[in-house]
Amino acid sequence: MREVKGLDGPWKTLGETLKKLREEKGMSLRELSLAINVDYKKLERMERGDFKNLDVPVYVKGYLRRYADVLGIDSTELIEMYEKGFEVTNVETGMIEEEKEERKKKADLSLIFVIAVLLVNLILLYVGLKEFSSLIREPLGIIENLSGDVIKVNGTDLKPGERMALSEGTYRIEGNKGEVFVRTKGKLWKVRLKDFEVKISWER
The missing domain is CATH 1.10.260.40 (lambda repressor-like DNA-binding domains)
Structure with missing residues (x-):
């Protein structure tokens, strides 16, 4: 038996x-x-x-x-x-209940830790995406062709009235016969030189 x-x-x-x-x-x-x-x-x-x-x-x-x-x-x-x-x-039942309660506490702590890690990761992801989206929405600079002719920006045609977003780097403008506006954050330059270079960089 x-x-x-x-x-x-x-x-x-x-x-x-x-x-x-x-x-x-x-x-x-x-x-x-x-x-x-x-x-x-x-x-x-x-x-x-x-x-x-x-x-x-x-x-x-x-x-x-x-x-x-x-x-x-x-x-x-x-x-x-x-x-x-x-x-x-x-007595045995009490010991079993205590063991169950202890396991439950450990499980709860593990769950809290996992949730905390997830929250931190979500916050970091949110901040990162916000920074990234701000870079996309707000270029470091803009060049605008106000002349009556096509100019070249690093070899790329920019027609009259068109704009080009500028990221970090050096830009060579050629063939300017009128005015070209170069706009960066908080600043605006009106350039009448035929050929010139613009260097865009982050503020350190």
Whole structure:
């Protein structure tokens, strides 16, 4: 027969005692079941020491009294062993609950840490995207062709009235016959030179 986990204390001893007393009387479980009017399966569990959720405690004590009456022994000791089993079970249950609570606390802390890391990463991502988008929206400089002719900016044609965004670097303007506006953050230059260079860089 299988051994019930967690019943190494009073309940197991009680079960072994019941079985020993019955066998000494030469009775089978079937015979005992009929004699005391208790289901055979319940008696089988009792002799294994498996009293957990067997029945309402007051009923189980009644089974033990009937058991004792048929076997001709005092039921007091049997009932005491049964009640002691509750004390052991409650201690084990308390330890299990404490262990569950400890695991829950650790899981909660892990979750808080993960959420904190995610929040930090989201903030960094937001700041990075904001900086990147600001660079896209606001070029370092703009050159605008206000002359009546096509000019070249680093070899690229810029038609009259057109603008070109400038990023960091050096730009050579050629073929200017009128005016060219060069605008950077907070500053504006009007250039009338035919050929000139513009150097754009970040403020250090």
